[in-house]
Amino acid sequence: MEDAEFDDILDDWFIESLKTYKDLHVYQLEHPTQVIEWTSEKTVCVAGYSLSKNEILELRLPLKLFADENKGLCAERDFKVAHGGFTDGPVRRLRHIPGTRCVVTNDGLSSDLQVWDLGGDDSDVIRRTGSIAGRRNVSERGSRIAARLSSPPQILHGAQSSDIQLTELTSGRTLYKLETDSADPLSSLQFVTDAVFLAGCSNGSVCVADTRTSAAPQLSPPPASSGDSVLWWADASVGPHPSSCRVIRLSSSGQAVVSDLRKLGAVCQAQLDVQTRCCNLDHVRVSWAPMLDDCISVSGFGGVVQIYTTCGWSMELQERQPLFQHRGHVVSSQQTDDSVPVFTTAHIWHPERPRTLLSAASDGSVHVWDWVDPEQSAAGSPIPRT
Template sequence: MEMDETVLDDVLDDWFIESLKTYKDLHVYQLEYPTRVIDWTSERTVCVAGYRPSKSEILELHMPLKLLADENKGLCADRDFKVVRHCFTGGPIHTLKHVPGTRCIVTNDGLTSRLQLWDRVEDSDVIRKTGDIESKSKAVVERGSKIAVGSMSEPSVLHGSLIGNIELTELSSGKSVYALETDNTDILSSLHLMNHVFLACTCNGDLYVVDTRTPTVPQPIPAADGKDAVHWCMDVSTDQSSPVPAWCKVARLSSSRQVIVSDLRDLRTAVYQAKLDLQTDGPITEFMNLSWAPALDNCIAVSGFNPAVQIYNTSTWSAESKETKPLFEHHGHMTAVDSKTSLPAFITCHVWHPSRPRTVLSAATDGSVHVWDWIHKMPPNL
C-alpha cells in the first residue's frame, strides 16, 4: 500500500527531532542506484556497488571528514561522502569483499559461481578488473557464490554456493589450494575464514567447521529449534587479541527471529539465545543480515526484517530463549520511499566501523546510504 505523503512527512519530522538527541553523528548519502554490499577498504573508505541486472557501478567512498574529526567538529564543514575510485561492471554485484592488506576486491554477480577480481589502482581514481576465478567444482550450479577473506600467509579467497563446492583459491596464482570433498548440496548462506579454519552455515541452519589442513569431511551441527525457520545466516566474533581461533562466538539468526549464540569449542550448546522483538515487513530471506560489533563487546546488529537496523546486547540474554528488545534502532531509512514500490525503503545491508564502537553504515532499496553513531547509555561492561 502506498504511504500517504502527509504521514510520511510526520514520520520524517518526528525522526529528525528524535535524531538530535539520539545520534552523535548522522550523515546521509544518496547513490544513483541502490547497493546490497558495503565493505571497508580502510578505516576511512568503503566500497559499494549496484545490483541492477545490467550495467552497474563499483564505488570507493571516503567517509565524511566531519565524522572523522575527533575534535572541533563544528569547524569542519565537509559532511559529504567523496568518491575516491569507481568503475562500471557488465552486470549486478551481489557480493563484494576487500582482501585485507591488498588493493584487491573480489565480487560475485549472484547468478553464477564465477568471481571477479578488481584492483583499486594506486594514485588513481580507477578500479580496474584484473581477472576472474572459475570454480573447479564439476557440479554445474546456477547460483551465486558466497565469499570470505581472512588473514593468511598468501592472499586467498574462500568461495562456494553449496557445501559440496566450497574452495579456497590463491589470488596471485588462481590455484585452488583446498576443496571440500563431499556430495552435500545444501545451500550456503554464510562463510567465515580464520587462518586455516573456516565456518560455513547453510540456509537450513547447519554449521560446519572445517580445517583446510586435513582431508576430514566435517559433520553438520544443526540449529536447535530451527524447524519454523525457512532461512538462517551466521556471523563470527573473534577475540582480536588472541591468535587462537577457538576463542570466538558464533551467532546464527533465523527468519523466525531466533538468534542462537554458541562457543566454537561447543557449537551444539547455546550459550545465549533470544527471540528478537521486531516486526517483519518484507522478503526477509533476501537481505537478512546479522553482524557482530568488532569494537563493542557482546553487541550484534540485525537487518533485513523491516526498514530499520536493530542493535542487541547479547550479554543480557540467557541459555533459554526469551523475547528481547533492541538496545537501539536506526529508523532513518523509514523516512525514504522506494520508487519501485512506493513503500518505505527496505534495508539491503549494514556494516560496523572496524574501530569506532557505535558507528554503523546502512543502505536501503531507495539508494540511500547512512553512516550513524548513536548515543546510548550502555551497561558498565560495555
Template sequence: MEREDILEEWFFESLKTYRDLYVYQLGCPSRVTEWTSGKTLCVAGFSPSQNEILELQLPRKLLAGDDQGLCAERDFRVLHGGSTDGPVCCLRHVPGTRCVVTNDGLSSDLQVWNLGADDGDVIRRTGGVAGGGGPAAAGGSRMAVGVSSRPQVLHGARSGDVRLTELSSGRTLFRLESDSADRLGSLQFVSDSVFIAGCWNGAVYLADTRTPAAPQLTPPPESSGESLRWWTDASVGPPGCRIVRLSSSGQTVISDLRNPGGAVSRARLAVQSGRCRLDEVRVSWAPALGGRVSVSGFSGAVQIYDTSVWGAEPREVQPLFQHRGHAVSQSQLGDGVPVPVPVSITGHTWHPERPRTLLSAASDGSVHLWDWVDQSAGSE
C-alpha cells in the same frame, strides 16, 4: 501528522540518540558495503544490467574527529569508480592489497578488480576465478578472505564445492571435504586458517585449511518442524569465539565455537518475519562491543541487540537500539497525509575501528553512516 512534523520529530530525537549521522545517495541501491580501510569503503549496484562499483571516502568532518552531530550533507567523496556488466551481490576486499573480489549472484564464478592507485581513479577488472559450476551455481557464491602473504579467497555456493583459491595463479589450495550439497549462506574466517561455513538450513561446518581432515559438522538448531532459512555470523572477540544463527522467523541461537552443537543462549527477536527479504537479511556481531549483534533485512530499520542478557530458554527480546532513518526520510505525502514508502535495508556493516559506528544501505539507494548512543549504558 504531516511529513515535515515527522521528520522534525525524528530530527530532535536523533540529536539525543546519535553522535554522528551522515547521509549519501547512490545512483542505484547496493547490497555490498565493504570496508577497504578505516577511512574508505566499496559499494556496488545489483541491478540486472550494468552497475557502478565505487570506492568512497568517509566524510572529512568525521575523519577530523569533530563532533558535528547530525549532518545530512552529501560529503562522502568518490575516490575510485568503475562499471560492471552485471549485478554485484557479494564483494570482499583482500587485506593488504588494492584488490576486491566480487560475485554476481548468478553463477559461482568470481571477478577480480583493482581499485586503482593515487595516480588513477578507475576501478578495472583484472581477472577471474572459476567456481564449481553445475546446478550449485544458481544463487551465486559466498566468499571470505583472510590475512595471508599470498592473496587468496575462500569461496563456494554449496558445502560440497567450498575451495580456497590463490588469486595470482588460480591454484586451488584447499577443498572442503563434504559429501553434502547444502546451500551456503556465509563463509567466514575465525583465524588465519580456520573458517566456518554457515548453510541455509542452519547447519554449520568448521574446517581448517591446513589439514585435509573432514570438517566438524554441527546440525541445524531445533525449529519445531518449521522450514526456515538461517543466517550465521561468528565473533572472535570477547566474551570468546561465538556463533550466532538467526532464522527467517526471528529465532536466534548463540553457540560457543568450542561446542557449536550446544546453545549458550536463545531468543526470539522482535522482527517482522513476514517482510523478510531472503537476499537482504544480515546478522553481524559488533567487532568491539562484546555481546552486541546487529540485524537488518526484515524492515526499514537496523536493529541492535544485547545478547548478554539472553537466557537458555527462548523469549521475545526487544532491540537495544534501532536505526530508522532510511524509512523515516522516505515518507511521502498523499492528499496531505503522510504515506510511508516501503524501504528495506539491503545491507549493513560495522566500522572496523569505531566501536559504535555502522554503515547501512537501503533499497532507495540511500547510504547512512551513523554512530549510535547506548543510552542503557549511560553513554553521553
C-alpha cells in the same frame, strides 16, 4: 502520506537524532547497493545489483566523522567518490582482499568470481583484471566469499557446503577443498582465524573447518525448533583463538541462537522483535559487533537496523527488544499507499569505532551513524572492548 505529514515526521526524527546519535551522515546513490565493504579505515566499496550495467564505487567517508574535536569547523560533511568503474552485471557479493587494492565480486547467478583493481593515487578508475571459476556452472544464489591477510592473496569461496575451496588469487591454483557429503546452500562464509573458517548454511546447519588439514569438518545440525521452510543466517565473533569465538544463528522467524564455536551447541537464545513476514535471503544480515561485548546487529527485516545485547539471554526462548533501532532509511523515504516499502539491503560495523555502522537501503540511501547507547550506564549493557 501528505507532504506536510511527512515533513513533520522527518523533523521529529531529526530532532530525536540529536540525542540518539553521536554522528549521522546521509548519502544517496544513483542505484541501491547490497554490498558494503571496508577497503581502509576511511573508505568503503559499494556496487549496484540491477541486472544491467552497474557502478562499482569506492567512497571516502565524511572527514567530519573522524574529527575528534571542533567537528563544526570541518567542512567535509559528505561522502566522496574516490574511485569508480562499471560492471556488466549485478554485484551480489563483494570482498576486499586485505593488504591489497583488490576486491572480488560475485553476481549471484553463478559460482564464478570477478577480480577488480581499485586503482591508486595515479588512477581513479576501478577496472576488472581477471576471474576465478567456481565449482558449479549454475548456482541458485551465487557464491559466498571470504578473504584473509596472506601472501600471496587467497580467497575462500563456494555456493554450497560441498563446493567450498581456497584459491590463490594470482595463479588461480586451488589450495584446499572442503570434504563433506552435505550440499546445503551457503548463507555465510568467513574466516574466524588465519586458517579456521565457518560456513553457515541456509537450513541452519554450520560447519567449522581448518584449511591446513584434510580432517573432516566439525558439523552442527540446525537448531531443534527449525522447520523446513525456515531460512538461517550466521556470523562468528572473531578472536585470537577459536575458543574465544561465538556463533550467532538467526532464522527468518526471528529466532536467534548463540553457540560456542568449540562445541556449537546452543548456549542461549532469544526471539527477536523483527518483521518476519518480509525478509530476503540476500538482504538479511546478522553481525557481532567487533568492538563491543555481547552485542549484535540485525538488518533486512523491513527498513530498520536493530542492535541487541545478548547479555541476559538464556536457554528459554523469550522475546527481546532491541537496545537501539536505526530508523533513518524508513523515515527519510516518503511512502505512499502504492509505493514499494523501503528495506535495508546491507549494514557493516566500523572495525575500530565501537558504535559506528554503515547501512544501505533499497531506495539507494547509504547512512553512516554512531549511536548512543540508551543504557550505557546500566549493568549488563555492552561496553567497548579495551
